[in-house]
Amino acid sequence: MANNCEAIQELLTEYLGETERLSEEERRHVELCPQCCEVAAGENALGLIFAGVLPPADLTMASRVRAATHAARRRRRLLALLPVAASLLFALLGVVMLGGLPGGSLLALLPVWSSQGWVSLAASVGDWNTVFTTAAGATTALLSPGVLAAAIVVSLLGFAVVAFVARRWRRVSPWHDID
């Protein structure tokens, strides 16, 4: 019987003396057992005391959290642009080092049936090619072979950093379907 009492008293502790949550048989036991009955009453009173321990609600907390999360989200968006900007910068550097885009020949590569849209696109690429080629010429003239080699190393390191950051930032969805 003692073991039974302990098991029931454990339940009474969990339910804070609410005998309604016990089974019929357990309830009958509590009614007949003075020790369990005393525990039930004590737990009930303890439950009433603990019911008042929660502090009043902080009505502004939700809006403060919201404001802080907005700021964090803005920061995160800006940070998310960094790898993109770095990639563009390094790609541009690579193009410059390789001597610019393969300019006017792009037009020749287009299909014969290309429409006016293709032509204007190729023309604008051609314009950009002039800019890149000039920049590449100027860079090659300004940089010594040693500096150029160092720039290549920096570019490779940059790509490695971008790849590493992209791996870390890959979204991992914590949800998986159960069907």
Added chain:
Amino acid sequence: MKPGICLRNSDVETLYHDEAVSFEKASDEQLVRLALDGEEDAFTVLVRRYQRRLTAFLSQLVGDVELARELSQEAFIRSWSALERFDPKYRFSTWLFRIGHNLGIDHLRRRRLKTVALYRTDRQGDEVELVVEDHTKDPLGHFENTELAGSLKQSIDGLRPEYRELVMLRHFGCLSYQEIAEFKEMPLGTVKNKLFRAHAVLRKALEAFL
């Protein structure tokens, strides 16, 4: 829906489209999923749902209700920032409480490093510790019955540390036995047994109020 069960997409679709189902009625898991989908109100509901419990738990941990509010706020911000890494194997409640608990422990560590004991010398030349009482920071300062609040604090402080933490999680954090077992990574039976023993001590200590 039982807590801890992953959602089908259709469950979330229902929440989006059925206006009769408000966020307040949604489970934690549904709200987390909605928050991940960019629904900010869903996270606000989680904040409202847990702020008093987390603050009560942390105020017992750090002994200062205002500081506990700040730590709770920080815990919510951190949980929001890390929501994508939330593992649905666990409950949101235990995850949030773990973040809050870690913040509280970090704070206590820092405070211990910075603490300077305040002493003054009395007329006899003996050193007397200065006690600065501030009831607005008292975790149980909102209790109308100050005598009961004092006895409750004393009886909880008098518990063995392993019992005290479980009582804090159960009655201040309002976590279920199952949630406590998850939080403490402890078998459910052990949680039941320890809380049973802790309650026996509390019942005795608070006999005059029961």
